[in-house]
Amino acid sequence: MSEIHTLTRELQKKNNSKIVLLVADGLGGLPLKPGGKTELETAKTPNLDALAQRGSLGLSTPVIPGITPGSGPGHLGLFGYDPLEFQIGRGVLEALGIDFDLGPDDVAIRGNFCTLDEKGLISDRRAGRISSEKAAPLCEKLNKIKIPGVEVFVQHVKEYRLVVVFRGPGLGGNVDDTDPQATGVAPLDPVARDEGSKKTIEVAKEFLKQAREVLKNDQPANFLMLRGIAKRPPIPTFEEVYGTKAGAIAVYPMYRGLARLVSMDVLDAGQTIGDQCARLKQAWNDYDFFFMHFKYTDSTGEDGNFEAKVKRIEELDAAMPAITELNPTVLIVTGDHSTPSKMKSHSWHPVPTMIVADTCRFDGSKEFGETACRFGGLGQFPAKYLMPLVLAHADRLEKFGA
Amino acid sequence: MSEIHTLTRELQKKNNSKIVLLVADGLGGLPLKPGGKTELETAKTPNLDALAQRGSLGLSTPVIPGITPGSGPGHLGLFGYDPLEFQIGRGVLEALGIDFDLGPDDVAIRGNFCTLDEKGLISDRRAGRISSEKAAPLCEKLNKIKIPGVEVFVQHVKEYRLVVVFRGPGLGGNVDDTDPQATGVAPLDPVARDEGSKKTIEVAKEFLKQAREVLKNDQPANFLMLRGIAKRPPIPTFEEVYGTKAGAIAVYPMYRGLARLVSMDVLDAGQTIGDQCARLKQAWNDYDFFFMHFKYTDSTGEDGNFEAKVKRIEELDAAMPAITELNPTVLIVTGDHSTPSKMKSHSWHPVPTMIVADTCRFDGSKEFGETACRFGGLGQFPAKYLMPLVLAHADRLEKFGA
Structure with missing residues (x-):
């Protein structure tokens, strides 16, 4: 203290x-x-x-x-x-920045829409800086994703930026970004940096699987990457x-x-x-x-x-x-x-x-x-x-x- | 950090x-x-x-x-x-002060020439502030000391002051001075303050034994004491x-x-x-x-x-x-x-x-x-x-x- x-x-x-x-x-x-x-x-x-x-x-x-x-x-x-x-953490600040009422069980994530090519490799890390008008409805679609045992919230921030929150017991916030910071490669799988964040990984993988399906026909924002994954300290x-x-x-x-x-x-x-x-x-x-x-x-x-x-x-x-x-x-x-x-x-x-x-x-x-x-x-x-x-x-x- | x-x-x-x-x-x-x-x-x-x-x-x-x-x-x-x-540590600073390129395996020591009487007791802690001209050749003699498993360097600084460096693996730098800060008593034996410095003690004892022999006929600098024994942190x-x-x-x-x-x-x-x-x-x-x-x-x-x-x-x-x-x-x-x-x-x-x-x-x-x-x-x-x-x-x- x-x-x-x-x-x-x-x-x-x-x-x-x-x-x-x-x-x-x-x-x-x-x-x-x-x-x-x-x-x-x-x-x-x-x-x-x-x-x-x-x-x-x-x-x-x-x-x-x-x-x-x-x-x-x-x-x-x-x-x-x-x-x-x-x-x-960055995800927490991003959630605070859109007035999201973040609780102690919440893992907050900054999401970026991106463009994947036909091989699943990133061709644009910001989905051509998609307009807010186009991105907001995509967030509404993602917000409907259901994962057993946790609540999922997806809210639009601005252009290609969004906030994802997983709410539920036992979710750690110590997870690496899935953004490889490069194009021509696939997005990374989420990786836990500690034992307590393993459940978060499972949730994140399921979320990304469903998101890929939900967005598959949405050009240029046909996928998203997760960054600054963090809990409120x-x-x-x-x-x-x-x-x-x-x-x-x-x-x-x-x-x-x-x-x-x-x-x-x-x-x-x-x-x-x-x-x-x-x-x-x-x-x-x-x-x-x-x-x-x-x-x-x-x-x-x-x-x-x-x-x-x-x-x-x-x-x-x-x-x-x-x-x-x-x-x-x-x-x-x-x-x-x-x-x-x-x-x-x-x-x-x-x-x-x-x-x-x-x-x-x-x-x-x-x-x-x-x-x-x-x-x-x-x-x-x-x-x-x-x-x-x-x-x-x-x-x-x-x-x-x- | x-x-x-x-x-x-x-x-x-x-x-x-x-x-x-x-x-x-x-x-x-x-x-x-x-x-x-x-x-x-x-x-x-x-x-x-x-x-x-x-x-x-x-x-x-x-x-x-x-x-x-x-x-x-x-x-x-x-x-x-x-x-x-x-x-x-003082020994490290003394070595830096003569441009000695101190490595991570080196133990650096500030040496002082001293005068021992016929009983082996210290009669002058600075060897009558011996001149640099007289002290430098003594350092060259000491620099020839060989100890198995370590390298030994002896370099003159000024008047009665010199630098001794032991280089080798497993040498700790946590060793007491051998200078008793008094006359009429014998120089102290080197004592390790931790387990990791025991090998340094053995090296220092061997060095002092040979040095006593090398210097025995050199008046007033017929011995030396070791101070500020330290490693580069x-x-x-x-x-x-x-x-x-x-x-x-x-x-x-x-x-x-x-x-x-x-x-x-x-x-x-x-x-x-x-x-x-x-x-x-x-x-x-x-x-x-x-x-x-x-x-x-x-x-x-x-x-x-x-x-x-x-x-x-x-x-x-x-x-x-x-x-x-x-x-x-x-x-x-x-x-x-x-x-x-x-x-x-x-x-x-x-x-x-x-x-x-x-x-x-x-x-x-x-x-x-x-x-x-x-x-x-x-x-x-x-x-x-x-x-x-x-x-x-x-x-x-x-x-x-x-």
Whole structure:
């Protein structure tokens, strides 16, 4: 068990405090050239700047220096679960990403439609990047496959990608991909990497046998390959480790899924940050802890659109009064990682982070931005330590030792 | 396995980037009095200062705060090998320090000539600090000792110090010193601390028996004692853990030896920093990663000569254009530890470090120095995290998790 959870389990206490964790996905950025400003520093953010003046700022490192996290490790770190200890398989993330409610007995698999030639060899590993319109009905056909003793779910994701879930007792998740990562060869048979996954192999073989029959006349997607076969790892619940009842208000399925992974309640978030704020207000008395997720700081960064990211940050800033008027005991504004538009991708750069609470050692920051955070009172710290800090500011942790 | 190498093994990817790690030995310093400047801050370093303006600065901690490293732990940390996990025995370092190419079957020992009285008791533990001129021929005599089943190498180091290496299968390195650290007593017999080192004991006893005979008429060095008996620990290669082909350009044998320890190629470095830069240019297409070592910032610090250290830093600065004209993707300037001339010794003070790359979150630094580094974007960080950061800037790491 992580040292963080050993402590928070032992020291947690209840009160009426309210905590809001606002995650602006990929918030951190880079200046385009030496002497320049980042996206966050360029944006006009009067509300965030006002918060900075009554908070403590810092830079959080999602995993370890130099390591660029995906959304999974990025969020687990913010939730206080060491991302090196709790590693989430690709199939599980894919299932979470389509809002599939994955249980502890489920094996989740990322499927790729592919094209086999007349000899049964792979001629296209992505079935000619088949359109979603064509692929979705194929998933519905596959979803009708029956295998004795287990439930089978097949759901479409996008284009040639789908999710397959086997649900049933005794299914291990330690199975190799059937994708040989090459064309001109046959798909691989599923192979178990441990004794506990042998039953999964039998199920997977039967599934693939039936799928071959179901798809045989569907060009170009006349078969599929299985990848990232994995189970949800055992993860203690958020309530168990922190003693807080948590609700997640996230528009995108991946983030609802990550919240579900730590057993937060997933609330209807609507479509916009305005909808999310309205939901927050409505649910205010029902939870101790709210996780709110804002996607567009990441997607504009991934697009390499500096100006668009700036605008999205300003959009987020405009929503802040709707949160602050609820007077949360502790408000956190941070990101799960950086997504500099200069790089068009996630990056390892530490993430601007702000904690606003009456118990802050106010650090005299004038604004919320990477430079201010560099000089802030939180210093540079591993993201996994955010949760104990936040619980402390909410007076939800007893003293350690006498 | 360290968490760093677990990650870098899994995430490493190849590209054409070039990385230069320039280590100015003992770079960090101290001001002579409150309000003063360090050696690095006193030196006129227009080239390093220009680099600082397009990089990220920070202070690296070689081991943990307060721990002063030797050259071994200092460099291992910079190479991304946790110096607490990979500990190098004194005999091994002594052998590396004379450019001895130590293999995995070798037991390396630091020898000290000593003087025995007529009763066989130690009267001088350093044989009257015998001159190198007198000691070297004695080493040549000892080098002729033959022991069945093993190879024996004896090489002179300096004055009363020598290196003894036993090479052969089944030789453990867990053996106590034979130096009792006192005079008026007999040298100790070698004692094995584990079962695997019993054969080493037999070899050592036979060696000492023959050595006593060989040296019996050589006053004052009529015997020797064995210290720091050790094997090279198993260390994964640099290429294995990072996927980079690395060349070392170091003038002094100790640093070539440390590079060899992590399986870098050791290139002919010539005698001066100019020679080293010429070699760098010549080898530019043959390697992904270059380790360059500059010794004189340490030796002038050890001499307690503030002004000489300043001049050596200026000499290094003058060499920078020969490196930067090659346009490395990532350039790192750092030290393996501090050697403040005020202290005339290595110290624990964190080390000025600069990473220069297009993906830096430029931190607005105006110059390269301890104070600028304290306010830099890298913050204070353990030296072992330098490598993942550097690989990230070179775009040589995949994203962790999805």
